Amino acid sequence: MRPLYLTGISLWSPGFRDLRAFVDDARDASVIDCSARWVPSRLARGTSRLTRMLGEAAASACEAGGADPRTVSTIYTSGYGEIETMIVQLQTIFAGDGQLSPMRFKNSVHNSASGLGSIGQGNQAFSTAIAAGDRSVEAAMIETWTLLDERGGDAVISAADDALPAPLDAQCAREGLAIGLCIASEQPEAGALAMLDGLRMDDETPPLPEAFRGRALSRELATNPVATLLPLIDAVLERREGRVPLAFGVARPWSIRVRPLAAVRT
């Protein structure tokens, strides 16, 4: 398969409004939610924070990569998806009046961000939503690579998982994280951050990342499947060529080679 070009990166996490704040470890306690700028305001009501995180990551990555939000292909990926909305609805069924909000039900599907994003941007191009647990980033990268190999053009991967609501948080304590990547099939004239190639399956099981740019990652963040992308971001920021896995803590993960091309403007 032909190489791909990474043209934009975005990040949002509670306390960090963007990639620069996260890289600089500039935590802002007032950042507890993100905008729904890819979602029409009339439809934003009843969306989960996860939907907004996925939309924000997609919008910012698209902007950073200079892709056209009306025509870019979008690949959304999340391990547990719209589980917050699901719990609200189960509460209504089993401890409430059983009358589900139509708006909330529409937004409970795993592809909520995909649908709302396409409506908001008037984008009739390819869009999908993937769920692959700890392999969510890996799956999205494979889906994106084979899509661009077939069709060419630009694509945005938006990966997000949020903290789980009670009572499910007892089984999986997790900190919210959303990362977006804008990827092109051809090297753009304006340049690219990195060339990506060498997609392959490996034999070793890489351990969870413990640190990012010298600071320790909490277990709640490191176990978020989206944190898989932090070593890739670090390699691009440090302009360090090398291979990065696309999943951690799983057998036979896929990996890619990152060849930085330009400095990142965070």
Place this chain on the structure above:
Amino acid sequence: MGFTPLPITAWSAVNALGTTTRDVLASLDAGRTGLAPPPFELPFTTYVGATPDPLPALPPGQEAYDCRLARLGMLALHDVKDAVDRSIARWGARRVAILIGTSTGGLDATELAFRHWVAEGRLPESFSLRTQHGFDALGELYARVTGIEGPTYVVSTACSSSGKVHASAARLIRSGLVDAALVGGIDSLCRMTLHGFKGLGILSEQRCRPFAKGRDGINIGEGAALMLLERDDAHQEPDPLRVHLLGVGESSDAYNMSSPEPQGRGAREAMERAMEQAGMRAEDVDHVNAHGTATQQNDMAESIAIASLFGDRVPVVSTKGYTGHLLGAAGATEGVFAIHALRTQRLPRALGSEELDPEIRIQVPLDGPERRVKRVLSSSFAFGGSNVCLALGIPMERAS
């Protein structure tokens, strides 16, 4: 863009029509509906397509994955397992992918656990969020049972999920990452989906009536369906009636989260793209297995899209009157029904469509006719405006 037809070397389906592929297709041939009142209590009236109980327990060692969804999935796997084994032997375990579509995942297990939590203040000991609720648990279970080691993931785009996995699989094979893919869809009946569609006002209180006058909504069903797509079929049992995946069309309405674009623009684009990939013209299509949910809006928009491409020349059947709407499993299930039509040269009777809506100007055959069927389109449309259409049949160059 060239699309190499992919032989479908095995297929299976389980749903309200039966717990084996043979039973399901026999019921389809006989024109028997699987729709019945729900097997559990609900605060409203509807019909559902429930798979006959009891569903067999999971194999020893897989108990952690146990839920209704997984049991449906294992039933469907049974009928394709030998072909999957041959595929692994031919291509190697790492060269076979697993791509599954689901809308609900293991929600049925989570509902039981949540109800327990409401009553007892704690989740049941037996509940595992990761292996029972997690959408990826389906693929993980299949990988454990089959030994497949290739890319494994779930596409979850609501009701187009298990149609879209065919497109993903075709791209994986075309790109050279794998040589075969086990694709399909699984969804189980859940209270949340039933309550949700009731809240939207589109859940019928009677058996659903696709394309019929006075149709008043959907019935929800459950089931699983699988297909094995391969680069070639030399290692499988010879089959002169082999059906191929000829193309897949995907489109986005970008219009509304739950209503189709009224003129069926996205539906038409998905069908056009499937035909384009397959190298087909409108006159090459012999039958359309429609999404046909029996809501006013879907059936009207879809019929406009179909009529704009084929007029009333092509027989159109929705099989929702047999199984109900299988949501994330609909695309794969109706793909299997299309394969059956191609192999038997007989279309399903349009169950529930007996009194056709005079505003709908497509051909809906009521008698389950024998027809010359070489190529079929099978469409699925979803929340979020996600559309997909499969082109199935005999490759164009082999047509006579």
